[in-house]
Amino acid sequence: xxxxxxxxxxxxxxxxxxxxxxxxxxxxxxxxxxxxxxxxxxxxxxxxxxxxxxxxxxxxxxxxxxxxxxxxxxxxxxxxxxxxxxxxxxxxxxxxxxxxxxxxxx
Amino acid sequence: xxxxxxxxxxxxxxxxxxxxxxxxxxxxxxxxxxxxxxxxxxxxxxxxxxxxxxxxxxxxxxxxxxxxxxxxxxxxxxxxxxxxxxxxxxxxxxxxxxxxxxxxxxxxxxxxxxxxxxxxxxxx
Numbered sequence: 464x465x466x467x468x469x470x471x472x473x474x475x476x477x478x479x480x481x482x483x484x485x486x487x488x489x490x491x492x493x494x495x496x497x498x499x500x501x502x503x504x505x506x507x508x509x510x511x512x513x514x515x516x517x518x519x520x521x522x523x524x525x526x527x528x529x530x531x532x533x534x535x536x537x538x539x540x541x542x543x544x545x546x547x548x549x550x551x552x553x554x555x556x557x558x559x560x561x562x563x564x565x566x567x568x569x
Numbered sequence: 570x571x572x573x574x575x576x577x578x579x580x581x582x583x584x585x586x587x588x589x590x591x592x593x594x595x596x597x598x599x600x601x602x603x604x605x606x607x608x609x610x611x612x613x614x615x616x617x618x619x620x621x622x623x624x625x626x627x628x629x630x631x632x633x634x635x636x637x638x639x640x641x642x643x644x645x646x647x648x649x650x651x652x653x654x655x656x657x658x659x660x661x662x663x664x665x666x667x668x669x670x671x672x673x674x675x676x677x678x679x680x681x682x683x684x685x686x687x688x689x690x691x692x693x
Contacts, residue, residue: 464630464631495677497678497679497680499614499679501614506664506666506683506684506685506686507606507614507664507666507680507683508683509669509679509680509681511679512669512678512679512681513677513678513679516678518669518679518681548613550613550614552614552616552679552680554676554677554678554679555677557616557619557628557630558604558616558619558630558676559616559630560606560613560614560615560616561613562613563613563614
């Protein structure tokens with residue numbers, strides 16, 4: 464099994480801040496890394512697929528980068544609707560999710 | 570509209586069996602793999618397994634292999650997740666989700682359509 468480690472597990476930020484979340488795989492997964500946003504009581508929403516491709520309809524303030532074992536999700540200017548939990552997911556070999564990063568209001 | 574609609578909340582006793590469903594509409598059901606994802610109360614997402622609805626080929630996470638069964642009936646565009654003997658630790662929200670791309674290659678590119686979730690509560 465490939466293990467996915469996200470950091471930090473939580474962070475506090477203000478509207479307008481630049482936010483970066485990292486995800487590390489226990490072995491190389493090429494670029495088969497996806498990012499999701501989940502708000503309380505809602506299903507997850509796909510934000511980024513294949514490490515850096517923006518899913519249709521997702522605001523351009525979200526971006527992803529990385530390959531191999533290290534990946535990053537960046538929110539360039541945090542908006543009120545972005546306070547949520549974010550998960551990475553590897554899809555190189557079956558699938559696993561990271562533990563999640565909760566983005567809270569400072 | 571492309572959507573996945575899941576069956577309603579369930580309350581069961583330990584040892585009982587259960588099957589929950591996920592009906593796809595608005596797209597070619599047999600062209601996209603479906604995954605099931607568990608979320609225990611207050612916890613993160615766990616990938617359970619997936620199915621190719623065209624031929625019912627499945628992959629399971631080692632953590633769930635042997636504990637659940639994933640199946641599909643392509644004639645009614647519905648995927649299923651079932652348990653033969655529930656435990657209290659199966660209490661969770663369960664989501665189905667469609668993989669983003671067509672056929673097996675599509676499983677590499679995330680899950681773009683999600684069901685609304687089915688809450689399963691197992692309690693004596």
